[in-house]
Amino acid sequence: MQNNGIPVVNVPIGPGSQDEGDMVLDYMKMPSEMASYDLPILPEAEIVAECPQALAVLEILQENLDRYRVGDIAQTIPLVALAEHDLDIINQILGEGEVSITIVGPRVIKVQETVLAGVWRIRAFDASGTLIDDAMEIADIPTLVKTHAFSTQRPLVFDAGALPEGVLNAPSVLVEIQEASHRYKEAAAVGQVSDIAHVINLSLLPFSPQDHGFLTEITGTGPVTMLSRGYGNCRITSTQTEGLWRVQYFNSTDQLILDTLEVTDIPLVACAAQEDLDDSAERLKEIREVLV
Incomplete structure (x- = not known):
């Protein structure tokens, strides 16, 4: 009589039972902290x-x-x-x-x-x-933010015919900034600045490091820097172009997740x-x- 039973093979399982060779466990870094409101410890x-x-x-x-x-x-x-x-x-x-x-x-x-x-x-x-x-x-928002944000402003000027190597998409964004900043300046002159910002989402554009560097060089960096902490950080920086702010959002692991330019009086994310x-x-x- 033949034995038709199924052979049982002892297969090790559990921690340490798999030979991973040179493989290294890699995983996304988890959030480490979140800034939140804590009731202050009040004095007696x-x-x-x-x-x-x-x-x-x-x-x-x-x-x-x-x-x-x-x-x-x-x-x-x-x-x-x-x-x-x-x-x-x-x-x-x-x-x-x-x-x-x-x-x-x-x-x-x-x-x-x-x-x-x-x-x-x-x-x-x-x-x-x-x-x-x-x-x-x-x-x-503090008054000094409004009065100092663009105190070092300068004309936004660049030569589209003599761009640095690697700069491709920054010039078209700069033209859009020029137009939006001009509209903002005209509205501000007659006291009709809108609460609705003109937003340019750089995260959606094929921007090279050279594009970013050229954009920053032309628009300049203003005297005001704001940091809003929450689940991640939001960094807001004034430029030397009237009405133009750089607004960057970072997640809780300090990775840039949204990079925008806003032409507005003050970005609403900074205001109470x-x-x-x-x-x-x-x-x-x-x-x-x-x-x-």
């Missing part, structure tokens, strides 16, 4: 009670937040004369939010959004790095909306109720 009410100047600043801040509407003139609260202990309390309560701004000029200005959207901490430093001014401002300001007013009210 007894400590705050010993800082009347800090309490007075918070009361003024509340009044300004309650009545401020997007488009209004920004409201400023000076802090440079505040006592050190009171200033420490303000720093602890307001903390740091998602948006930071650097303005380079005769003096360096550092702007940091607080945990209350639309409430900005503005510090100015001289050439030696010494603090010379300190204030809070309630606004959708009215809903954000209303929420900030409510949150400050809750914080003050805990502290007082």
